Amino acid sequence: MTLRRRTFLAGAAGLSPFVLAACATGGAPAPQAPKVSSTNGDAKNPFGVDPKAPLDVVIFKGGFSDDYAKFHESMYKKRYPEASVKHTGIQDVATQMQPRFVGGNPPDVLDNSGMPVPVATLASQGQLTDLAPLLAAPAWDTEGKTVGDTLLAGATSTLTFEGKALGINYAYNLGGIWYNGKLFREKGWEYPETWDGLMALGAETAKASIPLWTYQGQHPGYMLGVIMPMFQKHGGNEVMKHIDNLEDGAWQQESVRLVAEAMEEIKSRKFLLPGTASLTHIQAQAAWLKHKAAIIPCGSWLKNEMKSQVPADFEMQIAPTPSLSESDKIPFAAINNGPGEDFIIPAQAKNVPGGLEFLRIMMSVEGARQFAELTHTLTVVADAHSDQTSDPIIVSSNERLQAAKQVEPLENSMYPTWYPKLYEEASAATGVLLTGNLDAKGFVDRIQKYADKVKKDPKIKKFTR
Incomplete structure (x- = not known):
């Protein structure tokens, strides 16, 4: 399952309520990006960047912060010293970017993460630049390879619409359940592989x-990010495929219901930290760091997001979600992993060649290593991190990733990108299941009802996989 920061945060907080489809293009023809070639013969400037043209970069300043982007910008300035680079770090991406898309003045590069502009809407309107020239361009610092050659599988999969790669997921996140290895050793606890073991x-x-x-x-x-890989492990990847394709009764499949019943057990046995429902993500993570709870779900950005509060002797370790039963179709070692942090280049950007060049810099080995050092997170640049052994989280992430590669992978969940309001509803239902009066049947029925509504709405473009 592709792990995106938005996949955790979009739930209860909700996506921005604006509807681009009603106003972004004002009934005019879809915007057309300038024709950009990646084969002009100049390996150092394959897109024909104007060295004096300004570059406008907007970064989601969330768990990864934005220092890594400032480093990439310094690389751009070194290559194009006469270009001015405007850097903006923001949090509510959708709200702040809506007026710019509507006004035809979007940035040249946008990290469309956190609370993003719905990318499916942008794609359907022709608001995004096709990144085929980028993928075909010479890699920045890997001789003999194109940018596309250097990327891990799936780097563009969730941002590909009608055969066109309209964005790149840059961070290679792992998502699972975190615990303090030092505390577990001291208490004689072991992280279990099964749900029954976790309850014990x-x-x-x-x-x-x-x-x-x-x-x-x-x-x-965040907890829906535990539920989804668990029901995928139990019933196989077909369970998620049925959900993505809005098939009748998909949310009422046995595997989904059984995992929902397991989640009910957390509530009935009072295994949840009292007051959790009211906590922000920072407050919950701080409570976990203070040993007010033994485990917490999160993605690879956890340490970077909490770096000022992590005790010196706290050994952050990540584990896969547990198997629901010994008969699960996909083994325990499968861990929620994949590209996230969506980078796009708007079609109406003033400097599309510069935007493509900035992404080429990000996909360099140098740029990727700096991102990992600053964020404790891998990137989609395949060979950038094999010799980064000084960060225990990078090392352990690599170990979990290598173990996961030995078993059937958890396939990408697409409905959060295709139908963000459905994801919002599923997340909200998860909160009520864990802390409210909703039982497992009510949980699956509530989400199924909303999925049926999405399926029947002719105004919502449908996708299948």
Whole structure:
């Protein structure tokens, strides 16, 4: 399953309510990006960048912060010293970028993450630049390869519409359940591979007056990020495919229902940190760092987001979601992983060649290594991190990733990108399941009802895989 920051945060907080489809193009023909070639014969400037043209870069300043982008901008300035580079770090991307798309003045590069502009809407309107020239261009610092040759599989898959790669997922995130290795050793606890084992662990942590679990309560999408890989493991990737394709009764499949029943057990056995529902993601993560809960779900950005609060002796370790039963179709080692942090180049950008060049810099080995050092997270640049051994999280992430590659992978979930309001509804239902009066049947029925509404709405473009 592709792991995107938005996949966690879009839930309870909700996506921006604006509807681009009603106003972005004002009924005019879809915008057309300038024709850009990647084969002009100049390996150092394959897109014909105007060395004096300004570059406008907008970055989601979330868990990864934006220092990495400032480094990439310095690389751009070194190559094009006469160009001015405007850097903007923001958080509510959709709200702040809506007026710029509507006004025909979007940035040259946009990190469309956090609370993003719905990318499916932008794609359907022709608002995004086809990145085929970028993928075919010579790699920045890997001789004999194109940019596309240097990327891990899936780098563009969730941002490909009608055969066109309209964005790149840059960060290679792992998502799962985090715990303190030092605390677990001291208590004699082991992270289990099965749900029954996890419930037994909850009984042990309770004896130590430590609740088993907390999560980013105001953003229950974090826990939906546990539920989805669990039902994929149980029933196989077909379970998610049925959901993505809006098939009748997809949310009422047995695997989804059984995982929902398992989640109910957290509530009935009081294994959740009291007050979790009211916590922001920062508050919940801070509580976990103070041993107010034994485990917490999150993605690879966790340490960078909490770096000022991580105790010196805290050994952050990530594990896959547990298997629901021994008969699960996909083994425990499969971990939620894949590209995230969506980078796009608007079709109406003033400097499309410069935007493409900026992404080429990001896909360089030099740029990717700096991102990893600053964020403790891998990138989609395939060979950039093999010799980065000084960061324990990078090392452990690589180990989990290599183990996951030995088993059937968890396929990408597409409905969060294709139908963001459906994802919002599923996340909200997850919060009520864990802390409210919704039971497992009510959970699957509520989401199925909304999925049926999406399926029947002729105004919503449908996708299949």
